[in-house]
Amino acid sequence: MPRLSVIVYGPNAQGHLTELLDSLEAHPLPDAEVIVAAVGDWAQETAGRHAPETLVVPLPEGTGDAAARAAGAARASGRWLHFVHAKDGLPAGAPRLIAERAAELDAAAGTEASGTRDAPAAPVDVLLFDHVTTTWQTTAAPSRDGRHLAAVGRESRTLDGRADLLRLAPLLGNRALRADFWRAHEARFTTEDEPLAAHTVLLLADRIACLNQVAYENRVLRPESLPPRAPAHRLTLIERYESLLPLAENRRTVHAVLYDLMVRDLVRTFAREDLPEPVAREFFRRASLAAVRWRPEGHQRPPGLEGVRHALLEEGAYTRYRAFQAGNRARRAARTAVRSCKRQVGAKVRDHQYRRALSRPVDPELAVFAAYWDRGVACNPAAIAAELAELAPHIRRVWVVSKDNAALLPPGTDHVVPGTRRYWETMASAKYLTNNVNFPGAVVKRPDAIHLQTHHGTPLKRMGLDQMDHPAAAKGLDFAALLGRIDKWDYSVSANSHSTRMWERAYPARYTSLDHGYPRNDVYYRATAADVRAARARLGIAPGRTAVLYAPTHRDYEAGFTPRLDLAALADRLGEDTVLLVRAHYFYGGAASPLTGLRRSGRIIDVSSYDPVEELCLAADALVTDYSSIMFDYANLDRPIVIHADDWETYRTTRGVYFDLMAEHPGQVARSQEELTEIFASGAWRDDSAAKARATFRRRFCEYDDGRAAERVVRRVFLGEPEEALPPVLPLEERTPAPTPEEATA
Incomplete structure (x- = not known):
């Protein structure tokens, strides 16, 4: 008997079923089965491509979700059931996450009492977990459920003891049900109203457990792409709560929370839905009756305007409520107009200040630096600023940093916040402006100012104007505005001749290409054995362990990070002596996760927010990435690199690339993932063929990086030295990269 039955149900809405089943197939779990209750020919054809590993239950076109769930559950043999709609998604490793937590609950409720228990615990009926929401516009937005889940902890509870769990998003996908519990109450759960079913599950459960971890992706389809619903359908919201509240009778806390949810939903629906007048009046009348009928004894309305809305609803005062709405709209419109006027006046004042500053002479000893859209001191600009302090300390260095990131700056860093008076005065006065992205279009290029574009990676993916044929990459980019910004560049820094050619093609303008190398990569030739040991010590990597840095890139066609590896499984296969340094916004972020034990043992270290990234590279024995430009930088260290390219064809087609x-x-x-694991298990990651490929790669892409790139840039741009007077680029065979971790501890 498998631990978990993943029951996928419904039609292949907008093709999302394919993606869902592919992700399940890519991360198989021995203790789980996948059943697809496939509605219609398209869903059946899609599911059939995953048989026999996936059990397909064919259902006729038009079968409702409730019937599809029931049909899938009837074929399930797992101890736990997880219902996943065909339009939704599962993060990589989610079934493992659920199955392992379910195993804990089953063990606690087992017949064999463990040494630490006098008797088995009562069985848990429902396991709740967190989710993210994806819409047609955004991807993987976090929910607000985490704080409720975290408050429960690891122990199982009754709903009466944790009634706030009713406030979780009412989805069947963010909860797993014990199979026996489902079968005992199946008739109550068989409804097309998913929130009704989701709340009923909680109200009927004897005990509930939580997992403060994301294990579901709720995909909200664009309403305009779905069949229209009659306005009267909104009346079913009232019917939902009329069905639920009897289950909360004689349960004081549960009743109070459910009542608050009902009134909140009724008020919001009435306020936000543009219902025809007859439907609106009927909705308000029935909502008022429900609010009065189910109001708990001693119930206190919320304070402020929300309390006024609740009072008017309970009184059935439809006309006064409409007048109240109209008054609120008028007040909001007036406040918006005042704010807009203030913004316009403020913009005019700032523009006047900026224009006045532009009329003053340029300060030849003022240099402005920015990186990654004003995030802080980083990347090539940081390396150039540090070298400038050594070679030309008389030039003042000011960083442009957003208000949110200013507190993270190194102590004593002179900085300005975008939009402030000093910001505009500094931008107008500076002789040198250095950035690894573009400055805003409003920044004026003065004739005697110098703009230095450093970029922030060697391009594999298409950039600039080359994105015009790839809308997934361009995402509405204003190419005319882009051309206006690149026309301000005086210099463009390059790490290799490939980059120089691509920049000149993607960003056609009259700037001068500086084939000097990437300043941020100087550290890979200057770092000592002590630096490598110190980097590993700061990360907590024990001597003798192999550290693998996993640094995937972003997919433009996903609009958010999607985990592509089951890190727990990978860590298990790599063994006790390997540490994974994970640099990504990975969904294993909570305290309760299958990675918790691995984190405690130091076998997985989350370095997503760790800066600088160059220090991570120095600490790592090997790099695993996909299409990130970090591969070009890491190659300077002449250490093993493994490419994990599970979606190369999709990436190449949607993003566009410059080479294969x-x-x-x-x-x-x-x-x-299987191939990746085998590469490490067999030792192929550092064999002769890997070394030969890396040598060829280094010759092409580490062409100008030799440890003196920042010096060349500073001498050329800030000190005005001629090209022929700069330190020549050292040939590759004469360079000595920083010692490997093994060499550093020898």
Whole structure:
């Protein structure tokens, strides 16, 4: 008997079923089964491609979700059931996450009492977990459920003891049900109203457990893409709560929370839905009756305007409520007009200040630096600023940093916040403006000012104007405005001739290309054995362990980070002596996760927010990435690189690339997690063929990086030295990268 039955149900809405089943197939779990209650020919055809590993239950076109869930559950043999709609998604590793937590609950409720228990615990009926929401516009937005889940902790509870769990998003997908519990109450759960079913599950459960971890992706389809619903359908909201509240009778706390949810939903629906007048009046009348009928004894209305809305609803005062709404709209419109006027006046004042500053002479000893859209001291600008302090300390260095990131700056860093008076005065006065992205279009390029564009990576993916044929990458980019910004560049820094050619093609303008190397990569030739040991010590990597840095890139066609590896499984296969440094916004972020034990043992370290990234590279024995430009920088260290390219064809087609990474790779290439694991298990990650591929890659892409790039840039741009007077680029065979971790501890 499998631990978990994942029951996928419904039609292949907008093709999302394909993606869902592919993700399940890419991360199989021995203790789980997948059943697809496939509605219609398209869903059946899609599910059939995943048989026999996936059990397909064919259902006729038009079968409702409730019937589809029931049909899938009837074929399930797992101890726990997880219902996943065909339009939704599962983060990589989610079934493992649920199955492992379910195993804990089953063990606690087992017949064999453990040494630490006098008797088995009562069985848990429902396991709740967190989710993210994806819409047609955004991807993986976090929910607000985490604080409720975290408050419960690891122990199982009754709903009466944790009634706030009713405030979780009412989805069947963010909860797993014990199979026996489902079968005992199946008739109550068989409804097309999913929130009704989700709340009923909680109200009927004897005990509930929580997992403060994301294990579901709720995809909200664009309403205009769905069949229209009659306005009278909104009346079913009232019917939902009329069905639920009897289940809360004689349960004081549960009743109070459920009542608050009902009134909140009724008020919001009435306020936000543009209902025809007859429907609106009937909705308000019935909502008022429900609010009075189910109001708990001693119930206190919320304070402020929300309390006024509740009072008017309970009184059935439809006309006064409409007048109240109209008054609120008028007040909001007036406040908006005042704010808009203030913004316009403020903008005019700032524009006047900026214009006045532009009329003053440029300050030849003032340099402005910015990186990554004003996030702080980082990347090539940081390396140039540090070298400038050594070679030309008389030039003042001011960083542009957003208000939110200003507190993270190194102590004593002179900085300005965008939009402030000093910001505009500084931008107008500076002789030198350095950025690894573009400054805002409103920044005026003065004739005697110098704009230095450093970029922030060697391009594999298409950039600039080359994105015009790839809308997933461009995402509405204003190419005319882009051209206006690049026309301000005086210099463009390049790490290799490939980059120089691509920049000149993607950003056609009259700037001068500086084939000097990337300043941020100087550290890979200057770092000592002591620096490498110190970097590993700061990360808590024990001597003798192999550290693998996993640094995937962003997919433009996903609009958010999607985990592509089951890190728990990978860590298990790599063994006790390997540490994974994970640099990504990974969904294993909570305290309760299958990675918790691995974190405690130091086998997985989350370095997503760790800066600088160059220090991570120094600490790592090997790099695993997909299409990130970090591969070009890391190649300077001449250490093993493994490419995990499970979606290369999709990435290449949607994003556009400048060369075939599968043919011109820096080491071994894995097209699946299984292949990646085998590369490390067999030792192929550092064999002769990997070294040969890396040598070819280094010759092409580490062309100008030799440890003196920042010096060349500072001398050329800030000190005005001629090209022929700069330190020449050292040939590759004469360079000595920083020692490997193994060499550093020898």
